[in-house]
Amino acid sequence: MKVLGIETSCDETAASVVDDELHVHSSVIESSLDEHRAFGGVVPELAGRAHVMMIASVVERALVEAGLDPRNPDIDAVAVTSGPGLIGSLLVGLSAAKGYALAWGKPFVGVHHLEGHLFAPLLEMPDLPWPMLTLLVSGGHSMLVLQHGPGSHEILGETIDDAAGEAYDKVARWLGLGYPGGPEIDKLAQSGDAKALQLPKSMTGDGYDLSFSGLKTAVVRATEKQGGLAVEDVAASFQGAVAEQLLRKVRQALEKNEVKALSLAGGVAANSALRRGITELGDEFGIPALLPSMKMCTDNAAMIAAAGVYRFQHQGASPMNLSANPNWQLADLS
Amino acid sequence: MTVLLIETATTTCGVGLMVDGNCEGVIVDRNRNHTEFLTDGIEKILTAHGLTPRDLTRVVVDRGPGLYTGLRVGIASAIGLAKGLGVDLVGVTSLEILARGALDAGIRGELIALIDGRRGEVFAQHFTLRDTIHPVADPIVVRPQDVATAVESWSSVHLWGDGVLRYLDVFEGLTNAVLNPLEIPPLEAGLRLGVEGTPVDVVTPLYLRDPDAVANFTTREQQS
Numbered sequence: 001m002k003v004l005g006i007e008t009s010c011d012e013t014a015a016s017v018v019d020d021e022l023h024v025h026s027s028v029i030e031s032s033l034d035e036h037r038a039f040g041g042v043v044p045e046l047a048g049r050a051h052v053m054m055i056a057s058v059v060e061r062a063l064v065e066a067g068l069d070p071r072n073p074d075i076d077a078v079a080v081t082s083g084p085g086l087i088g089s090l091l092v093g094l095s096a097a098k099g100y101a102l103a104w105g106k107p108f109v110g111v112h113h114l115e116g117h118l119f120a121p122l123l124e125m126p127d128l129p130w131p132m133l134t135l136l137v138s139g140g141h142s143m144l145v146l147q148h149g150p151g152s153h154e155i156l157g158e159t160i161d162d163a164a165g166e167a168y169d170k171v172a173r174w175l176g177l178g179y180p181g182g183p184e185i186d187k188l189a190q191s192g193d194a195k196a197l198q199l200p201k202s203m204t205g206d207g208y209d210l211s212f213s214g215l216k217t218a219v220v221r222a223t224e225k226q227g228g229l230a231v232e233d234v235a236a237s238f239q240g241a242v243a244e245q246l247l248r249k250v251r252q253a254l255e256k257n258e259v260k261a262l263s264l265a266g267g268v269a270a271n272s273a274l275r276r277g278i279t280e281l282g283d284e285f286g287i288p289a290l291l292p293s294m295k296m297c298t299d300n301a302a303m304i305a306a307a308g309v310y311r312f313q314h315q316g317a318s319p320m321n322l323s324a325n326p327n328w329q330l331a332d333l334s
Numbered sequence: 335m336t337v338l339l340i341e342t343a344t345t346t347c348g349v350g351l352m353v354d355g356n357c358e359g360v361i362v363d364r365n366r367n368h369t370e371f372l373t374d375g376i377e378k379i380l381t382a383h384g385l386t387p388r389d390l391t392r393v394v395v396d397r398g399p400g401l402y403t404g405l406r407v408g409i410a411s412a413i414g415l416a417k418g419l420g421v422d423l424v425g426v427t428s429l430e431i432l433a434r435g436a437l438d439a440g441i442r443g444e445l446i447a448l449i450d451g452r453r454g455e456v457f458a459q460h461f462t463l464r465d466t467i468h469p470v471a472d473p474i475v476v477r478p479q480d481v482a483t484a485v486e487s488w489s490s491v492h493l494w495g496d497g498v499l500r501y502l503d504v505f506e507g508l509t510n511a512v513l514n515p516l517e518i519p520p521l522e523a524g525l526r527l528g529v530e531g532t533p534v535d536v537v538t539p540l541y542l543r544d545p546d547a548v549a550n551f552t553t554r555e556q557q558s
């Protein structure tokens with residue numbers, strides 16, 4: 001079985017062909033990121049416009065690279081992200097997916113974007129043992145998920161305010177750095193002193209929920225009070241505090257749950273402090289820690305196709321009148 | 335030629351089908367639910383004629399101006415369908431469809447095609463209708479009141495489109511104007527226009543406005 005996946009929930013236009021053994025036959029990604037840089041964040045209308053211009057060539061390339069005929073591909077279904085995400089962006093992928101499915105007479109499957117992220121580690125390590133604990137951190141989401149098996153996920157905790165990536169962007173903007181903030185801060189942090197700034201520990205209780213907006217405010221206050229701080233030191237202190245909170249919650253979850261593997265997902269998984277910390281926790285608890293490659297961490301369509309395979313096999317096709325759901329909660333997925 | 339038309343530029347969504355030169359248009363939704371009803375509408379109109387998508391030889395889509403979200407739903411659907419089938423893809427503008435509809439209805443003389451642009455504005459274009467449609471100016475974004483003022487002194491003018499429907503109160507007072515407040519550009523006219531159109535690789539939506547963020551940013555840059 002082969003599935004064509006399409007992803008347009010934010011600023012990436014992506015298409016990919018994946019089979020039911022989770023082999024990736026092609027994965028094409030175009031991004032409108034450069035158009036958003038000047039605005040310090042993704043501009044929804046610009047993203048929507050870019051998707052329309054790119055979708056046809058991205059899908060065609062994904063099919064050709066997978067060795068399929070773009071007019072009559074030997075696939076079993078078309079899967080597409082139907083939420084959550086930017087509504088104007090989601091609708092482009094969703095509408096195009098319906099058009100392709102109609103043209104080819106193939107079933108069509110709506111996929112939850114975050115379930116896609118949770119499938120991403122499996123594409124690079126299909127034999128991971130279950131249950132697996134996944135820290136999913138991106139510009140839009142931050143959560144700790146206990147996966148009992150493919151498609152079976154329990155959200156242990158999630159951010160109560162900003163996503164981790166969002167906090168990075170806000171602090172970067174405050175420091176006058178470029179967008180997106182994650183890579184910029186990570187780079188500066190390498191040569192900074194993480195103890196230069198005293199930042200509060202947040203979410204110190206037993207629960208697994210996360211919070212980053214207080215941290216961002218604390219950075220603003222501290223730098224206002226202590227003038228002349230080196231930007232490297234601020235970056236290192238902030239990054240240290242974010243990683244401390246995330247890794248502390250992962251440790252708590254590992255201590256209280258029977259977990260056989262640990263994985264990282266989402267765009268913030270590129271962060272060096274987080275990758276180092278997750279590797280160390282895996283060693284400490286004696287379980288495999290999977291750090292997916294960057295192309296699997298950031299938004300891509302292979303993960304959507306993989307989740308699409310699972311959903312199609314277990315629930316069949318979605319109705320052709322399916323609408324996009326920009327606020328679709330992972331917890332509402334059954 | 336077997337041609338499908340996708341029309342999503344206004345709050346009303348429609349599909350059209352031309353088989354052996356005969357045109358049929360069907361409204362599939364009136365409440366901005368283009369995403370839910372468009373594909374269903376396409377399947378139904380094809381089935382009603384005993385056809386499948388593989389029988390199509392051309393897909394025509396309204397590329398605006400109009401509601402941005404609706405346009406993108408229609409254009410992305412048309413792209414998926416046409417590219418998936420490997421058939422011609424043609425974009426026509428909502429304002430040209432209105433003009434063509436008026437021409438086909440036997441109207442001659444001055445016509446302003448008007449599509450509701452929200453925010454108190456309309457997308458407008460001036461055409462002169464003779465044997466064919468002649469655009470007098472490029473499409474613009476304008477306040478309906480300014481359109482009314484501009485045509486006041488003309489001997490006669492036809493105003494067509496959902497922009498007339500939306501701002502009926504503004505245009506009703508014009509004694510020299512013949513109003514045609516259509517909720518959707520005429521589907522048969524869209525098909526006829528699309529049959530004559532040149533196929534393109536990618537249909538570019540006609541937005542006529544910069545995204546807000548870009549407009550604000552440009553204003554800021556110019557002021558500083």
Ligand SMILES: [Zn+2]
Nearest residue numbers: 113117138299
């Ligand atoms: Zn994502």
